[in-house]
Amino acid sequence: MFLELTNVNKTYKTGDVSFKALANINFSLEKGNIGVILGPSGSGKSTLLNVIGGIDITDNGAIFVDGKDITELNDRELTNYRREEVGFIFQFYNLIPNLTVYENVEVAANISKNPMKVEEVLDAVGLLDLKDRFPKELSGGQQQRVSIARAIIKKPKLLLCDEPTGALDYNNAIEILKLLTDINKKYNTTILIITHNTAISGIANRIVRLRSGEIIENKYNDNILPAERVEW
């Protein structure tokens, strides 16, 4: 199994108050699969993505990524894991406003050991013609393509997406889902998407539903839809 979580718990402590954000999480995802984590606001989706991405730490449990338990890594190893093995995509793109499209992607290449060529990645996301524009000169969908280019240039084993279509209108959202499924096929990248939008689960091999930090449903999807046929 490529990604495997066993008995993962996460508690936030603020002063004397503690809050259990993840309770006994168990699920797994095969290499090259797409997983979708569904759940309402506050159900623990971002927390789950953050612990899988090595941005936050768990109370206990194991998180195996490609055979390695990342909860056992020291700080330096965890930095390398985040930098080399995981790509992140967020709802609000987080592009650097005073750098061009090309430069935004180049920055990511510069901190990676064995990156793809900037042109190749911009071509893969359909932005080669717009490489000299600044983020404010792009539509939301185009800005999200830049952030996807930035995430995949390091050839991540795992692509973690936090509401990747949350700020987009329907047509742009479908284009981004199509791009994610294309990347999944082209590079065999394992992708995990968190969203409150149930319709997005149409493109996923595995669907996990969270409520109040607990998994209430975990199923294999044997009726996968192409992105173009996802509707909401």
Ligand SMILES: Nc1ncnc2c1ncn2[C@@H]1O[C@H](COP(=O)(O)OP(=O)(O)OP(=O)(O)O)[C@@H](O)[C@H]1O
């Ligand atoms: N740093 C923190 N300190 C304390 N509590 C936190 C912290 N981060 C998140 N929480 C709490 O943990 C719970 C889960 O939060 P999380 O952000 O994982 O939910 P979510 O499903 O991603 O929500 P949303 O869809 O609104 O982003 C929430 O009740 C939240 O208030």
